[in-house]
Amino acid sequence: MKRIQLSANLFLDELVDPLTYFTEDDNGLSKIDKKLIPIFQLLRDKYGKSIGVNAWWKHLPLDMTNFDPAKFLESMIDQGVYVWSGYRSPSCKIGAAKSAHKQGKAQDPKGDEKAFFKIVCENAKEFYVLGLRRIENVKYTKGWLHGDTLTTNHQPNKIRIINPKTGDKRTDNKHAGDIDVLTGEVTMFKLI
Numbered sequence: 001m002k003r004i005q006l007s008a009n010l011f012l013d014e015l016v017d018p019l020t021y022f023t024e025d026d027n028g029l030s031k032i033d034k035k036l037i038p039i040f041q042l043l044r045d046k047y048g049k050s051i052g053v054n055a056w057w058k059h060l061p062l063d064m065t066n067f068d069p070a071k072f073l074e075s076m077i078d079q080g081v082y083v084w085s086g087y088r089s090p091s092c093k094i095g096a097a098k099s100a101h102k103q104g105k106a107q108d109p110k111g112d113e114k115a116f117f118k119i120v121c122e123n124a125k126e127f128y129v130l131g132l133r134r135i136e137n138v139k140y141t142k143g144w145l146h147g148d149t150l151t152t153n154h155q156p157n158k159i160r161i162i163n164p165k166t167g168d169k170r171t172d173n174k175h176a177g178d179i180d181v182l183t184g185e186v187t188m189f190k191l192i
Contacts, residue, residue, distance in 0.1 A: 014053035015086030022069035035131030100148035116145035
């Protein structure tokens, strides 16, 4: 079986879970915001090294004769393999019901989150033009950088820095700061 390549370094299976991939007519392509593709590719090009998102493809069996996508998905979850780092289908039990992931507008590239954050700041205008509107605060993410195209509460020429769910109501899902698209300067807000 051949992977569906979306850009020089991104495959569709990295943005959708295996159940979606094997049960949707278009393998789930219509479930994702196409702006995510060039955003990922720009990050990969600037980083200069391999970056992954979902990692289930390499675990597929060689013999797909009796393949059950639902059982395979459960197996990947049980093994701790990334399956929800892009689009989160209705079968996903993590995250908010209206999250950017569940709308197909988010991805969590795996790797050095601080290096990724620096790349976004240094190239903020390029990322913004491609559609990047929000990233997560790297203070709370270890090994990935969430990026999405949601325009909720968006301010022109700013990439919003948001806190993920932190377990502290004072910081949970809060607007933590902004990256100025014109200068690349970061402004962080004091929340506590």
